[in-house]
Ligand code: GLA
């Protein structure tokens with residue numbers, strides 16, 4: 001994966017701008033737009049994301065004149081272009097002539113045109129039409145001096161994560177043939193002796209369409225794998241055309257955070273620049289933590305270039321506006337966690353269509369009367385002061401293991417508890433680390449963990465032999481591991497690993513899980529810790545037999561009274577903690593703090609609660625981001641002092657006040673170069 005350098009080479013500063021849907025506006029407005037973009041410090045505009053029907057109004061008829069004029073105008077204004085391939089919303093003529101392009105839901109109903117993303121990813125008709133458009137765009141604009149980046153498709157799998165039509169069924173069979181070679185191997189992997197599902201011929205195999213009751217879980221799991229791959233193929237077809245006709249220009253598409261349908265580990269390898277759409281809900285107090293978590297994922301995938309809104313979205317039931325300063329704060333939070341650019345949806349707020357109440361950088365009314373516009377201008381000025389951030393790196397000693405395949409398998413139905421949701425488990429581990437300002441990377445199960453001190457593995461239900469072995473080696477070599485319940489239960493075919501749960505980790509953990517005791521809705525179990533603390537567990541409990549592990553906490557009361565709940569086991573040079581329930585946040589915080597201390601992991605800074613601290617390292621030194629997520633001012637201190645890049649002023653040694661929703665980016669004095 002190539003990180004952001006290709007982008008940085010083309011832009012003198014951090015990227016700043018947004019989706020510019022200029023085709024929605026008369027050309028007189030464009031000149032005003034360029035003037036306002038310059039006022040706001042915009043240097044990158046994403047052009048044409050939904051312009052297919054305007055670019056190609058009829059099958060054989062391309063209209064590029066307007067785009068020529070637009071790109072020239074932007075270029076003259078000093079604004080770079082992230083040119084979209086415009087393939088996310090096929091034009092009416094295509095679906096009118098070829099209704100088979102339209103996707104089919106699992107119950108056999110076809111989705112109609114009239115919104116967006118209404119295409120079957122496997123459709124050869126769609127793929128050919130998309131390729132023609134991409135080739136036409138790439139041949140025309142490859143050499144345009146404004147071109148900085150290509151934006152392929154848009155939010156792949158948004159709205160339509162998969163298609164169940166007959167064309168998709170054929171593509172699914174091809175994918176399965178490549179995976180299994182023989183129908184016998186497929187029968188084995190899918191466990192088809194269960195409920196009389198044995199196939200005698202490939203032609204009998206279908207996508208998991210609506211059925212009387214639970215469908216074959218391995219069929220479902222493979223269909224998730226296939227659907228992610230199939231959309232990736234659409235992206236790759238565009239990427240190949242762009243690489244051929246517009247060589248050297250980086251290609252991105254926008255991710256959507258922890259988005260279940262697509263295995264972003266696989267996707268990110270094919271991207272030159274990782275981009276993310278970030279829409280934290282201002283009404284949710286957990287938003288800063290969740291946004292941090294997403295920022296860490298994007299950095300781990302590559303490098304972020306988040307897309308967001310200036311104030312309000314329009315797709316929630318209630319669209320709460322961002323508080324003054326919150327847009328700036330959350331933008332700089334993304335930068336703190338690795339983003340090298342901030343882009344909005346969208347530049348100018350639409351006057352028609354389904355997103356006309358979604359706020360934008362330029363509002364419906366006069367910009368000068370709009371507080372969000374003033375914040376947009378301020379942020380533009382801030383980002384111009386952050387050239388030192390460009391290309392700098394965040395380093396983490398903690399890896400949180402995250403796997404899409406295990407996520408899919410875990411959340412298929414018919415488990416001991418349907419309340420098991422991977423993201424809840426990930427957040428339960430992430431939130432205490434976030435509050436302690438311990439920086440984490442996310443890693444796939446195949447990652448080399450040797451650069452980390454602590455690995456946190458939430459609920460890794462599905463694990464491959466080699467990945468389980470990698471975790472064992474990590475601990476044996478001196479790493480510290482925290483593993484939570486219902487991990488190591490099945491292999492990649494979703495077949496239970498026999499011999500006592502969690503079979504691949506039992507010796508590493510020094511225990512055996514003899515039975516699962518999922519908790520009823522709202523039920524809590526008391527946890528009694530050996531250090532004298534008590535806590536509560538929710539969601540899950542289990543019958544654990546310690547076989548060498550130290551018991552750190554036991555369940556109290558009920559059927560599991562006195563039995564282990566949390567354990568620690570020395571293994572090789574390292575140690576493995578196991579958590580057999582979901583402890584309350586305070587207990588989880590203490591447990592992770594103990595594991596982090598044992599592993600020698602330090603926080604990015606010691607600051608009061610509510611202040612987020614992250615470090616980015618440059619070749620010349622260290623930049624400490626301090627972000628006050630609270631509404632009130634708070635006292636902070638930075639050991640050796642430094643200079644705040646945002647103000648250019650010296651940061652004193654002792655304590656000083658960071659305003660509510662304020663940000664300081666301190667170039668640390670005397671910090672060793674990174
Ligand atoms: C019924 C069915 C069985 C099995 C059980 C599950 O008894 O006949 O095949 O599905 O329910 O509880």
Ligand code: GLA
Nearest residue numbers: 154155277279307313345358
């Ligand atoms: C994403 C999409 C945009 C728009 C916004 C709305 O960013 O890419 O086209 O729909 O969401 O929030």
